[in-house]
Amino acid sequence: MGKTRYNGDMLIREEDNEMDYARQKLKEEKVFKDPVHRYIHVKDQVIWDLIGTKEFQRLRRIKQLGTTYLTFHGAEHSRFNHSLGVYEIIRRIVDDVFDGRPEWNEDERLLSLCAALLHDLGHGPFSHSFEKVFHLDHEEFTQEIILGNTEINKVLSKIHKSFPKKVAEVIAKTYENKLVVSLISSQIDADRMDYLQRDAYFTGVSYGHFDMERILRVMRPREDQAVIKYSGMHAVEDYIMSRYQMYWQIYFHPVTRSAEVILTKILHRAKDLYKTGYKFKQDPIHFYSLFEEKVTLEDYLKLDEAVILFYFQIWQEEEDPILKDLSERFMNRNLFKYAEFDPAKEYKKHSELEALFKKAGIDPEYYLVVDSSSDLPYDFYRPGEEEERLPIHLLMKNNELRELSRESAVVDAISGKRRTDHKLYYPADLLMDDSTKRATKKQIRTILEL
Structure with missing residues (x-):
């Protein structure tokens, strides 16, 4: 029996009231037009209420692809777009694909939808670049927003006081039902299925397209994860290759990385100046807690890309x-040039360049930067290793589960193979200016083969 309270007219059991809200549907279904999924359907009152919170609306002001818009001009889409897309894929899975199957617990439906919608809630402006400079973790902030004194928490708590904790556990990958976790975070999850297609659409490339409809049709629930019927193996191969191509053609594009390098160096410079007591013309009040590494949730939620670009x-x-x-370089897209670089073999070259940059009056800390990108497109299970990855399993005709790379020659060829790329970034325009330190700059150009 739940606790009772008096509302002026009658006694109401809180437990019944909570269950009513969890089951409450909108009088009329809400539909978002979407370029990837055509329509995003919202029937549950709680989902509609979550979308309306200020913490979720903040995601409209954070780009999904950070600085990629400086390389692919169409990449202006937001974390808001993506979060709705992930929610829609999960909605289709739990309402259409898993519904009625004995392995799926219907009681997990709303939890799965909420976790999908809120999985990126804690992203900061320019996401990963921003996190590296200030030693932040967007997943930790996502959980803090869900569990803290926020509008999101108030909505989730109306379902049950323990419900926010469950949502946070799904996002932290600690929730007891691993099937629910796998839908949002695995090697074939709703998060990846949305961002590959969405990012391909907005960057104007074809690499990220795969047959999601087929994958959803052959997806089946199991105790610890969703599995794929053997007949859908080729659709999964296509998905993995799409992911591989998107990382190397879009996410790790050298021009985008140049913009990220400059963004990162701007933030580092501002932080270093603050620590030396430098007097800014405009007090960077939004950065104080970041510079001092004492960021509160309230401080964090005030940050978005509009704020960062104002300071830039x-x-x-x-x-x-x-x-x-x-700052001028970033705002006006006067980016650094780059050269191929192998840190293992060319460390002497880097040391020589550092010395020459200093001699030329160009600070190598900010103007000579090695950037590395690395990706593992698919991995089989390596128990006990860092970042354990559950493999994708195929459901065979005899009901046996087989790890994907054991059946697919395509996937086997790339399994466990990490690819890493290194680039050396520098300001070519400063090296071409011969008004000062002409001989030194000529030496630098010779080494860089300019």
Whole structure:
């Protein structure tokens, strides 16, 4: 029996009231037009209420692909778009694919939908680049938003006081029902299925397209994860190759990485100046807690890309020549050039360049940067290793489960093979300016083969 409370007219059991809200449907279904899924359907009152919270609306002001818009001009889509897309894929899985199957617990439906919708809630402006500079973790902030004094928490708590904790556990991958976790975080999950297609659409490339409809039709629930019927193996092969191509053609594009390098160096420079007592023309009040590494949830939620770009805009007028120059470069897309670089073999070359940059009056800390990108497109199970990855399993005709790479020659060829790429970034325009340090700059150009 639940606790009772008096509402002025009658006694109401809180437990019954909670269950009513969990089951409550909108009087009329809400539909979002979407370029990837055509329509995103919202029937549950709780999902509609979550979308309306200020913490979720903040995701409209954070781009899904960070600085990629400086390479692919169409990549202006937001974390808001993507989060709705992940929700829609999960909705289709739990309402259409898994519904009525004995392995699926219908009681997990709303939890799966909420976790899908909120999985990226804690992303900061420019996402991963921002996190690296200030030692932040968006997943930790996602959980903090869900569990903290927020509108999101108030909505989730109306279902049950323990419900926010369950949602946070799914996102943290600690929830007891591993099937629910796998739908949102695995090697074939709704998150990846949405961002590959969405990012391909907005960047204008064809690499990220795969037959999601087929994958959903052959997906089946099992105790620890969703599995794929053997007849759908080729659709999964296509999905994995799409992911591989998207990483190397889009996510790790060298021009995008150049923009990220400059973005990162702007933030580092501002942080370093603050610590030395530098007097900014405009007090960077939104950065104080970041510079001091004492970021509260309230501080964090005030940050979005509009705020960051405001500071970059005014830092173009700063007295500090490095902050001024880097800000101008980012805002006006005057990016660094790059050269192929192998740190293992060319460390002497890098040391020589550092010395020459200093001699030329160009600070190598900010203007000579090695950037590395690495990806593992698919991995089989390696128990006990860091970042354990559950493999994709195929459901055979005899009901046996077989790990994907054991059946697919295509996937076997790339399984466990990590590819890494290194680039050396530098400001070519400064090296071409011979007004000062002409001989030194010529030496640098010779080494870089400019």
